[in-house]
Amino acid sequence: MSEVRDHWQKPPFIANTALRWLVYGGAIAYFLWVGATMPINWVRVSEGIGRAGQIFGGAFPPSFERSGLLIDGFLESLKIALLATAGGVILSIPIAFMAARNIVPLPVYYIGRAIIIIARSFHPVIVAIIFVKSVGFGPFAGVLTLIVYSIGFVAKMLAERIEEIDFGQVEAMRAAGAPYLSTLFYAIFPQIMPRQIGLAIYQLDSNLRASAVVGLVGAGGIGATLANAFGRYDYDFALAITIVIVGVILISEGISGQIRKRIG
């Protein structure tokens, strides 16, 4: 080439020029529109700045005076998390098998998937409200909520694991003339158990986090204590509860991480 080339531009991210401007223009227009139409009351927001000072002033120093209430709330959260994990992990096994394409006929597969999608779509707080309305306030509603929450995650992950299993082992068992249940126990369970135990420990940790939240709508545990403190403007107690929640979550995350690393 004889011509002097002294111009270069980075190839654009979207090669088609029209599409590129459409995407960029669309994104900018969207954010302008959202910014303009958001129902924001700026007067109230600006008043809030002063109120923030008041709230933080009221929150310091955090008050651990009612530590009895705090501990009770936590123990309840822990119980909710434990029972919900046990229930959720056990229930998720049949549901996961139902949702594994390589194990069950198509109609069953769709039912299994539908259960998982519904369990995953709803935030635990929504599920909690429904359970609180139908079975009453208290930890039982919390346990039911977190069972649904656990199924959404554990059954989904487990179903994916089941779909990946090595079918050679199943064939080997069948070739040896093993009946259906033996095949299940010898060829499939060993392949999914390590994953299931890892998931259970992970889920216990998540449930402990979530149990702090479902309490806000009346499903028991430390969340209920926190909601009460907020409702009564006891910001110093609320801060104490929040600090303890953060601490417990960090500890639980650390323990869960350690155990999962050990199990591998």
Add this chain to the structure above:
Amino acid sequence: MLKITNLVKRYGNGEPVLKDLDLMIEGESVVSIIGSSGAGKSTLLRCINRLVEPTSGSIELNGNELTKLKGRQLRTARRKIGMVFQGFNLVDRLTVMENVQSGRLGYISTWAAVTRSYPKEDIRRAFELMERVGIAHYANKRADELSGGERQRVGVVRALMQNPEILLADEPTASLDPKTSEQIMELLRNLAAELKLPVLINIHNVTEAKIYTDRIVGMRYGRIIFDDKPDALDKEAMDKIYSGNPQADRNQNMLETA
């Protein structure tokens, strides 16, 4: 001219990796450094552009003392020292042109760097050099789409874009197949002649060192024990460079001091 005197590099409190090393490189010669793994070749090269901090001694490039430089002064000095790496060290997700232009980062403004609006003369120079090494048609390709030999060419062009006063090459062919490896060595030799550039190459392959370089420096355990024309590197010299172990060397040290 590169002048290294009494260079010592010690990691922690251990045995020094470089022991009181002296080396002088003049003119536009291509010099290769050979020696077994752990002889300190790579550390020596990295001391020159201060990727490794020398413990003591002096390194002068064209009269400029490099060992005491800090911050902006060090960066200004580094602009004048090109380096080619064994693993190419390209940014895989950037285009070849961006990789090449990253050799100019020490010169251009931050704004130009971020917006990729490179000066016209830099783009012209980049195309010239890429044309010279045969990769100009890849300018808009991502670096990870290229083969090993092509990637090393990008690495060479990046170093040359710095307009360096010396080029350091740390095992530039060790990750390449024999044929590509010869092509890269030949390229380095020819470019050195065309650009009147001294080149310092660490190399494992003694045959390549003999064919493509003007002078061979043999290192053993932090010392230079051979420094001559390639023809002078005979069987005996080779044995000296590649034999022995650190323990034997240390014992000899003690004998000398005693």
Add this chain to the structure above:
Amino acid sequence: MSTIAEKFGREDWARFTPKQRLQRYAVFAFSALTLGWAISSIDVIWPWVWDAPEQMADLFGRMYPPDARNLKTILSVLLETVNIATFATVLGVLLSLPVAYLAAQNTTPNRATLWLGRLILVTSRSVNTIIWALLFVAIFGPGVVAGILAIMFRSIGFIGKLLGEAIEEIDKRPVEALEATGASRFKVIVYAIVPQVIPTFWAVAILRWDINLRESTVLGLVGAGGIGIVLQGAIDTFNWPEAATVLLAIIALVVIGEFIAAFLRSRIL
């Protein structure tokens, strides 16, 4: 000819060594004990528990058939929910960039900034979106501002942590090469670090948007805007057919969100 059993001197076999078996029993026993403790001491009224299936059936019975008369309002509030989630994700992403920079060992300027970065991440991550929402509703009053801030504050920790880890795991060789060219710290970051974490950046941002879509549906329950307010209203007035419509709308929203996230992921990555 000796039999195999004679050769090896044993014909019994167990899956685990005695020590392993003991450990397994200990773990089982511990799990059983904790569950027993939880069941026996949890504060529930057992007759209610036995009654639960009936109550649930009754509730779903009252939800059917869903009442779609308010669909227009519901859909417009749903759109507002999407806007809250999207806006908050974008703001969260932008703010998480400097935090990730501080919290990554290889980019942070010094130890103090490293700990500052980590402190921000931990605080943001450990406090749930709803609790953040509670706080911001108390400060700014009910409305979308509280919702956006809540989601944004929670997102900073999530994105910042994953991005910080990505920065710590980059290939360091290009960084070395660019330092050798005499490039300044900032230019090295722009040329050698940013391109390497871009894929993680998009993946994490899309993932968080997907999660935020879900989270934004409950903000309204504590007064922080979005579809949750409509749901709460319907439940408080025992308007179960409308609540059912809202729930169906939420499922649709989440499923569509997942499709969009999957589409973006396949296009960008």
